[in-house]
Amino acid sequence: MSKIVNPSVEYPANTWPLLFYGAAVLILAGIMVGLSYILGQRHEDKDTNTPFESGMKVTGSARLRFSVHFYLVAMFFVIFDLEAVFVVAWAIAFNELGWTGYIGVIIFIGVLTAVLVYEWRIGALDFGPNGKKILKAQKEFK
Numbered sequence: 001m002s003k004i005v006n007p008s009v010e011y012p013a014n015t016w017p018l019l020f021y022g023a024a025v026l027i028l029a030g031i032m033v034g035l036s037y038i039l040g041q042r043h044e045d046k047d048t049n050t051p052f053e054s055g056m057k058v059t060g061s062a063r064l065r066f067s068v069h070f071y072l073v074a075m076f077f078v079i080f081d082l083e084a085v086f087v088v089a090w091a092i093a094f095n096e097l098g099w100t101g102y103i104g105v106i107i108f109i110g111v112l113t114a115v116l117v118y119e120w121r122i123g124a125l126d127f128g129p130n131g132k133k134i135l136k137a138q139k140e141f142k
Helices: 016-039 068-092 094-122 133-141
Strands: none
Touching: 068 094
């Protein structure tokens, strides 16, 4: 004979295994931290609390000014990376979108191509040693 369980009646859950596991984790973590404090090495060298970067001593501040080219490359990456995401999403839904979706993605790629040509024409993509057009344009804008 099988026992029929009424789903509307709530039974108290046995939580003691969860509490036991939590207490064991806390005790074990406490033991590990305590042993590392007791058995760990003590250093009083002058460089103990200084930042360590690839085995070299610190030579200056980490607050450096980056070239504007760094930010331009970052913005271009974000723009064209998002373009790839939208085009892949369109490609996945190609059958459902039909000609309307095709025309929409052609317009989208056309606008992004026009922006790329514009950036190229103003010199924003010129990063060589003589690539100072964008800096000159920025100074004229201010």
